[in-house]
Amino acid sequence: MTEGILLAITAGIMLGVYALPEKFTKGFQYENTWSLFFLLTMFVVPVIASVVLIQGFSEIFSEMPSELWIKMGLASFLWGIGVMMWSKAINYIGLSLGFSIFIGTVIFIGSLIPFAVDGLPDQESLILILVGILIVLLGIVLKGKAGLIREKDEALVDNKDSAAGNKGSMATGILIAIVGGLLATGFSYANAVGRPYLHDASQSHGNADWVTAVAVMFPIFISGGIVMTAYFGYHLSKKKAWKAFKTPAFGKNFLLILFMAVFHYAASALFAFAAFKLGEAGNTVGYAIYNTACVVTAIFSGIITKEWISASPKAKKLLYAGVACMVIGIVVIAMGN
Template sequence: MIEGVLWAVFAGLMLGLYALPEKFTKGFKYENTWSLFFLLTMFVVPIIASLMLIQGFQEIFTNMPIDIWVKMGLSSFLWGIGVMMWSKAINHIGLSLGFSIFIGTIILVGSLLPFIVDGIPPSNVLTFVLLGILVVLLGVILNGKAGLTREKDEAKLNADQTTNSDKGSMTTGILIAVVGGLLATGFSYANAVGRPYLEEAVALQGNAGWVTAIAVMFPIFISGGIVMTAYFLWQLNAKKAWGDFRTSSFSRNFMLILIMAVFHYAASALFAYAASKLGASGNTVGYAIFNTASVATAIVSGIITSEWVRASSKARNMLYAGLACMIIGIVVIAYGNAQA
C-alpha cells in the first residue's frame, strides 16, 4: 500500500510540473505551444513507449474485446476534450487557479466514479476514503478562493484593468475548468474498465506487471488525442498561427514542450501503476492522491515563479490552509485504504 501511495504522489508531482516549461517558451502563440504538446504527448510519446516496452503489443490489442475498446475509446475521447479545456482554463485564469478548480472537480467526481466499476469497498474503508475526499475538496476550494482573492488584489494594482473585464475572463475560465474537469473524469473510468483485461493479456505475453500501466495508457491517449488534433488544426488555421513555428527559438521551444509531453504521459502511466499497487480501491484512492499532489505541486511552482508576489496576506493564508487540508486528506485516504 505504501508503495502505491508513494507512486501516486510522485505521479502527481510530475503532473503538477508538466505545464511549467510553457512559461519559458518564446515566439509561440497559445495554439503553437499546445498543438505541438498534444501531438507529442498523445501520439509520439505513447506510441514509442508502447512499441518499445510492451512485448506482444499486436496480439494484446488485436484481441482486446470490442466492448472494452468502445468504453475506453468514448470515455478517453471525453477526457481528451477535458484536458484541452484545461489548457484553455490555465490560459484564462493562471496555473494555480486553473489547477485548483479543474482538479477539484475531478477529485469530487472522478474519485467516486471507479466505485461503479470496481464495486463499493468495505464500510470502514469507504468511510475514511469519503472523509479524506471531503477534506481534500475543502483544500481545493480554499485554493480556489485564494486564487480569486489574488486576482482581486492584482486588479486593484492595475489601473488599466477594469472590474468587468476581470469578471468576464474569470467567469469564462472557471466555467471552462469545471466543465473540463467533469469530462476529464473519463480517464479514471477508462483506466478502471480496461485494466482487468490488459493486466491479464500483458502477463500472458510474458511482460512484467508494471507494463500494464503502459498498455492501459495506449488506447486512452490515442483516443483522447483525436479530438485535440482536430481542434488545434482548426485553431492554427483560424488564428493564422502556422507561421509562428518559423521562429529562431523553435529548437528551444521544442525541447521545453517535449519535456512537458514526457512529464504528462509519465504522470498518467505512473498513476495507472500506482492504482494497481493500491488494491481494490486503487482507482479511487490513487486518483485522489494523484490529483491532490498535482495541485499542491502546481501551486508551489506558481509561488516559486512569482504568481503570488502581488497577492495579499489573506490570499496567501487561504492558499496555505488549502495545501494543509489537501495533505491531511491524502493521509486520511491512505489510512482508509490500509484498513482493507
C-alpha cells in the same frame, strides 16, 4: 516500500511541473504551444513507449474486443476534452490554481466512480471516503475564492492591469478547470473497463505487472488525442496561427514542449510502477502520495513564477488553506479505499 514511496513522490512532482516550460516559450500563441504538446504527448510518446515496453504489442491490441475499444474510446474522448480544458484553465488562472482545482475535481468525482462500478463499500470505508470528498470539495472552494481575490488584488496594481485583461476572467478560468476535471474522470472509467482484459493479455505475453498501466494508457491517450487534434487544427486555421511555427525560437520551443510531453506521460507510467512496488498499498497510499505531491508542487511552481506576487495576504491564506484541505482530503479518501 521506501522505493515505491519515493517513486510516487517523484511521479507527483513530474506531473506538477510538466506545464512549467509553457511559460518560457517565445513567439508561439496558445494554440501553437498546446497543439504541439498534445501531438507529442497523445501520439508520439505513447506509441514509442508502448511499442518499446510492451511485449506482444501488436497481438494484444489486434485481438482486443471491438466493444472494449468503443467503451474506452468514448470515455477517453471525454477525458481528452477535459485535459484540453485543463490547458486552457492554466492559461487563464496559472499553474497553481489550474492544477489544484482541476485535480481536486478529478479526485472529487473519481472517488465516486468506483461506487457505480463496484458497488458501495462497507459503512466505515464509505464514511471515510465521503468525509474525504467533502474536505477536498472545501479545498476547491477555498482556492477558487483565493483566485477571485487575487484577481481583484492584481487589478489594483497599475502594471498588472493589461496582464489581467489579457488572461481573462478568473471566474471563467475556474469554471473551465472544474468542467474539465468533470470530463477528465473519463480516464478512470476507461481504466476500469479496459484494465482486466489488458492485464490478462499483457501477462500472457510475459510482461511485468506494471506494464499493464502502459498498455491501458495506449488506447486512452490515442482516443483522447483525436479531439485535441480536431480542436487545435480548427483554431490554428481560424486564428491563422500556423505561421507562428516559423518563429526563430521554434527549436527552443520544441525542446521545452517535448519536455512537457515526456513528463506528462512519464508521470503516469512512473506512478504505475510506484503502485506496483508498493504492492497492496499501491492504489491507496501511493495514490494519495502521488496527488498530494502533484498539487503541492504546482502550488510552489506558481509561487516561484510570481503568479501570486500581487495577491493580498488574505488570498494567500485562502490558497494555503485550500491546499491543506486537499492534502488532508486525499489522505482520508486513501484510508477509506
